[in-house]
Amino acid sequence: MSRELFKFKGGVHPPGHKSESNSRPIHAAPLPKKLVIPLRQHIGNPAKPVVEVGERVKKGQLIGEADGYISCAVHASSSGTVTAIDMQTMPHASGLPDLCITIETDGRDEWIAHAPLDYRAMVPAELRMRLRDMGIAGLGGAVFPSAVKLDPGAAQACPTLIINGGECEPWITCDDVLMRHRADEILQGVTVMRHLLGSTEILVGIEDNKPEAVAAMQAAAAKMDFAVEVVAVPARYPGGGAKQMIETLTGKQVPSGKLSTDIGIQVFNVGTTYALARAVHHGEPLISRLVTVTGHVLRPQNFEVLIGTPMHTLITLAGDRDGTTGVLMGGPMMGVPMPDLEVPVVKATNCILVKSNELFPPLPRALPCIRCTRCADACPAELQPQELFRFAKAGDFGRAQEYHLFDCIECGCCSYVCPSHIPLVDYYRYAKGEIWAREKEKRAADLARERHEFRLFRLEREKKEKAEKLAAKAQAKRAELAADPSASGAPDADAKKALIAAALARAQAKKAEVAPKNVDHLTPEQQHSIEEIEARRAKIRELAHQPLESEEKP
Amino acid sequence: MPSPFILDRSSVTQVMAWVLAALLPGVLVYVWLFGPGILVTLSLATVTALAAEAAMLKARGYPAKPFLTDLSAIVTAWLLALSLPSLAPWWLIVTGTLFAIVVAKHLYGGLGQNIFNPAMVGYAVLIVSFPVQMTQWAGPLELTTAHLTLAQSASVIFGGDLPKTTLDAVTMATPLDALRTGLLQQHTVDEIMTQPIFGHYGGTGFEWLAAAFLLGGLVLWALRIISWHVPLAFLAGIWLTAGFLHFFDAGRFGAPWFHLFAPSVMLGAFFIATDPVSGATTPRGKLIFGLGAGFLTIAIRTWGGFPDGVAFAILLMNLCVPLIDQYTQPRIYGGASRTKEPPA
Ligand code: SF4
Ligand code: SF4
Numbered sequence: 075m076s077r078e079l080f081k082f083k084g085g086v087h088p089p090g091h092k093s094e095s096n097s098r099p100i101h102a103a104p105l106p107k108k109l110v111i112p113l114r115q116h117i118g119n120p121a122k123p124v125v126e127v128g129e130r131v132k133k134g135q136l137i138g139e140a141d142g143y144i145s146c147a148v149h150a151s152s153s154g155t156v157t158a159i160d161m162q163t164m165p166h167a168s169g170l171p172d173l174c175i176t177i178e179t180d181g182r183d184e185w186i187a188h189a190p191l192d193y194r195a196m197v198p199a200e201l202r203m204r205l206r207d208m209g210i211a212g213l214g215g216a217v218f219p220s221a222v223k224l225d226p227g228a229a230q231a232c233p234t235l236i237i238n239g240g241e242c243e244p245w246i247t248c249d250d251v252l253m254r255h256r257a258d259e260i261l262q263g264v265t266v267m268r269h270l271l272g273s274t275e276i277l278v279g280i281e282d283n284k285p286e287a288v289a290a291m292q293a294a295a296a297k298m299d300f301a302v303e304v305v306a307v308p309a310r311y312p313g314g315g316a317k318q319m320i321e322t323l324t325g326k327q328v329p330s331g332k333l334s335t336d337i338g339i340q341v342f343n344v345g346t347t348y349a350l351a352r353a354v355h356h357g358e359p360l361i362s363r364l365v366t367v368t369g370h371v372l373r374p375q376n377f378e379v380l381i382g383t384p385m386h387t388l389i390t391l392a393g394d395r396d397g398t399t400g401v402l403m404g405g406p407m408m409g410v411p412m413p414d415l416e417v418p419v420v421k422a423t424n425c426i427l428v429k430s431n432e433l434f435p436p437l438p439r440a441l442p443c444i445r446c447t448r449c450a451d452a453c454p455a456e457l458q459p460q461e462l463f464r465f466a467k468a469g470d471f472g473r474a475q476e477y478h479l480f481d482c483i484e485c486g487c488c489s490y491v492c493p494s495h496i497p498l499v500d501y502y503r504y505a506k507g508e509i510w511a512r513e514k515e516k517r518a519a520d521l522a523r524e525r526h527e528f529r530l531f532r533l534e535r536e537k538k539e540k541a542e543k544l545a546a547k548a549q550a551k552r553a554e555l556a557a558d559p560s561a562s563g564a565p566d567a568d569a570k571k572a573l574i575a576a577a578l579a580r581a582q583a584k585k586a587e588v589a590p591k592n593v594d595h596l597t598p599e600q601q602h603s604i605e606e607i608e609a610r611r612a613k614i615r616e617l618a619h620q621p622l623e624s625e626e627k628p
Numbered sequence: 629m630p631s632p633f634i635l636d637r638s639s640v641t642q643v644m645a646w647v648l649a650a651l652l653p654g655v656l657v658y659v660w661l662f663g664p665g666i667l668v669t670l671s672l673a674t675v676t677a678l679a680a681e682a683a684m685l686k687a688r689g690y691p692a693k694p695f696l697t698d699l700s701a702i703v704t705a706w707l708l709a710l711s712l713p714s715l716a717p718w719w720l721i722v723t724g725t726l727f728a729i730v731v732a733k734h735l736y737g738g739l740g741q742n743i744f745n746p747a748m749v750g751y752a753v754l755i756v757s758f759p760v761q762m763t764q765w766a767g768p769l770e771l772t773t774a775h776l777t778l779a780q781s782a783s784v785i786f787g788g789d790l791p792k793t794t795l796d797a798v799t800m801a802t803p804l805d806a807l808r809t810g811l812l813q814q815h816t817v818d819e820i821m822t823q824p825i826f827g828h829y830g831g832t833g834f835e836w837l838a839a840a841f842l843l844g845g846l847v848l849w850a851l852r853i854i855s856w857h858v859p860l861a862f863l864a865g866i867w868l869t870a871g872f873l874h875f876f877d878a879g880r881f882g883a884p885w886f887h888l889f890a891p892s893v894m895l896g897a898f899f900i901a902t903d904p905v906s907g908a909t910t911p912r913g914k915l916i917f918g919l920g921a922g923f924l925t926i927a928i929r930t931w932g933g934f935p936d937g938v939a940f941a942i943l944l945m946n947l948c949v950p951l952i953d954q955y956t957q958p959r960i961y962g963g964a965s966r967t968k969e970p971p972a
Pocket of ligand 2: 452457459481483484486487488489498499
């Protein structure tokens, strides 16, 4: 129980604001009249709709199937009728619409037939595909398809499995209450993960500001037939980040640009683990999750919410108040402002944080950077945020990349401590966006150039082939003539034309071959030998083509 | 508005206010041991700095309030005032402050943009242009035969008439000046050190002033407003360089403790070399910056044309900052080396 803990670099101590919402029991949010279920709720390819407008669906029924390996299915969260498959506003910073399936619920909440999986009897790959088809994705925020992460790959096994109950973001408590009230089921999910990954060491990391969760998980762990070490780690944002949790528990850092599995560690959020347990032991796809509704509401608490429930219904349920200045999905450090409150709860929605001016005063005016490097001291990615800021601001994206812009995890620690109140993360997002856009443009341009070059090449080839065809014909004719001198005369013009064309084609081919090379200042000998070689090659090509032509002839 | 939506309670104003507060022990000791004249110098520099700052902000089209209240101009004014001779004439104070704020700060782009520490630029300009006036130091009260009141000090500073004899009775050569002059006259360090101006470690009175600045600096470190890297490296640079020379020839080179316990060194180590804007930013860079400044300080004191070298040493190191920073970029999380590859 006295595991040696390690300190990750950087981090900050924002006020936790956990007690507002973590003392009330979990309430099931009532069934809404309408569910809007986006087909893209995970990282990877969006799901493909498999229902039609007007179709009746049951709770848990597949409505969007996974499209490829890195993808995830989506399901009807309740029974009802599909009323639309169209673009709807998404709970995303961009506010851009995306394809969603709208279900008008019938209030019966009627389940589709489902049964637990006998996972021990299944081939691992088959089990993983089932999990993908049951919509299991990371609920800690990244929503990466879990099936992919449960594949130990070439290594055959992933020795260390970390269950992340860090929940370091202020205000959010959905993992906390889940661990308090459903610890046993979380560990049932761990059983399946351990089975798939072949892990021998199971660690559960929980920040020490959640003593009740630690106690509940420890009690549950004691009942398991394999060792599960529940570890309280010092609360420090972003200690619940996967990389930080790994470092705290093992002292290892994930090499830049690599995956944690490369160092034999896989990390799952407790919510994901719970969802996996529901899927395997009850046969239930991922159609609901815990959501913290907190901040400027009357009764901050956690709800069990069906995916697709409009956010405003939850705020009403928690008691909306005057003076609301905005709503975030997620916490105050990395949360995303919601474009409107009709947007649905999705798999990534861990928290709905209602803002007011008292709780979240408008940020003060930014002053110039004074290079105090407090940001660098706070950066868990161990970057130099002040330099990234300087380069991003100056539009020097090359230097920004040299200074590891893409290792920035956008945790917000740098902005949080900056005495000049510079919205640093915003500059990094902007710079990343610009670099991606340019990269994409460049790729598009490269592709276009390749296509163009290929077209030129094709035209050239076709021309050559045509000429060679003609030449062959002429040759055949001449052979004919030689064999039958009586038929001389008229066709001569044709043959001549063909010969000229063939010569032209050869000359052109030669030019095409030679032109791109360094052909200046060649000695006459070199020139001669090149010409010889080219001529020979041209002949070989001709020869290679001729049988083809003859075959084509009827 | 993007994340994060909360901020720590820090601000530039708060940082600067702490720096000013940390200078107060030094100011108090100054008044106690050298008389109240420094208060006149501090006030004049402060007023000049604020006026110049306001005028420059207006001229450059910046809002006055957020930038005047950041207190950075006052910090510059105080650092310059505490570096100047305590009975320097008013126009010297004003010229130095104006140069610091107008040229070294605003013409380089204002807060956060200046390559050189403004106070040190002001100081350097004055000592190069007006070397004679830059020697008007009030001696420590315990050694001088006459003491000036606040009004008399103001009178001296503003060019009022004071009998020449009185002025001579209150001003003295600083310990560094005395050492320099003595060495030029072929005396050994031991002979020179018998003069009453030399105290236990540094100069009489001056060493206590140095200790007060050290105390303020330690407070800034305890509050994490400055990191330990620069002061420690700066002091180490001085101690090692002076110690090496002293070991090599104790008759011609002052003891390391003597060099260390000069007020300019402690002020430089904790308040000036730690100026974030003009200093190095990486941990290793800060060490190089401090060591370099320490070494240069002794080098200038020993072989240069000026009695003290802190200002020039820091300015020279300011010049090297971009290079230092570039070559001391620390390892990042996950240990990637620098890469120029585009994102995958
Ligand atoms: S914390 Fe802010 S002011 Fe300080 S170096 Fe970083 S960006 Fe600049
Ligand atoms: S947002 Fe990026 S640069 Fe800022 S502290 Fe986090 S990882 Fe570092």
